[in-house]
Amino acid sequence: DIQMTQSPSSLSASVGDRVTITCRASQGISNYLAWFQQKPGKAPKSLIYGASSLQGGVPSRFSGSGSGTDFTLTISSLQPEDFATYYCQQYNSYPMYTFGQGTKLEIK
Amino acid sequence: EVRLVESGGGLVQPGGSLTLSCAASGFTFSSYAMSWVRQAPGEGLDWVSAISSTGGTTYYADSVKGRFTVSRDNSKNALYLQLNSLRAEDTAVYYCATRSSGSGKRPLDYWGQGTLVTVSS
Numbered sequence: 001d002i003q004m005t006q007s008p009s010s011l012s013a014s015v016g017d018r019v020t021i022t023c024r025a026s027q028g029i030s031n032y033l034a035w036f037q038q039k040p041g042k043a044p045k046s047l048i049y050g051a052s053s054l055q056g057g058v059p060s061r062f063s064g065s066g067s068g069t070d071f072t073l074t075i076s077s078l079q080p081e082d083f084a085t086y087y088c089q090q091y092n093s094y095p096m097y098t099f100g101q102g103t104k105l106e107i108k
Numbered sequence: 109e110v111r112l113v114e115s116g117g118g119l120v121q122p123g124g125s126l127t128l129s130c131a132a133s134g135f136t137f138s139s140y141a142m143s144w145v146r147q148a149p150g151e152g153l154d155w156v157s158a159i160s161s162t163g164g165t166t167y168y169a170d171s172v173k174g175r176f177t178v179s180r181d182n183s184k185n186a187l188y189l190q191l192n193s194l195r196a197e198d199t200a201v202y203y204c205a206t207r208s209s210g211s212g213k214r215p216l217d218y219w220g221q222g223t224l225v226t227v228s229s
Contacts, residue, residue, distance in 0.1 A: 043219035092213065094214065097143065098155060
């Protein structure tokens, strides 16, 4: 089974900061990597698929990169609405999926 | 607009059973694989099960294999998850989710609002 490891597990930052979250796969997954944002009490929202393609309606301050085993999600200038928990998801083993353990982004 | 609405959650005793349902609309349900994902209180997302578009192939996480059964009724645009031999660690919000259109592998782009299952005596 493919394991996904995210880091850090939590992160404190300020509005306007640039932040980066990392996701590592236990084996190569090509670019079959997605990123999700989840706010308390809500379902996850898809942000990025194919490691770097933005879903429609997602602000351009979000970007993704990587291929193989190492991936990053970058938010170029944090906005108040971006404070949430972020998850990576591999879908190389579609329709079986694996999620990272999550990164909680908090206001400093 | 894709819409997924889960139902059937509730309080159940350890060892008990429950059946969750997911009503789908806004897309050609019979064309897409469907998944269940759960999230224990305060924890991360955990993929549970998937079923192919025809229902002919099913997939399970090791943690639920032999206890949970996924099924679908394409005539009713409905997805089901039967939960048997429930344990305290199965307590979670259960989400129904699916991919978007297009060929090949896709992530879970669409999610329902979830239904809470609580396993407790």
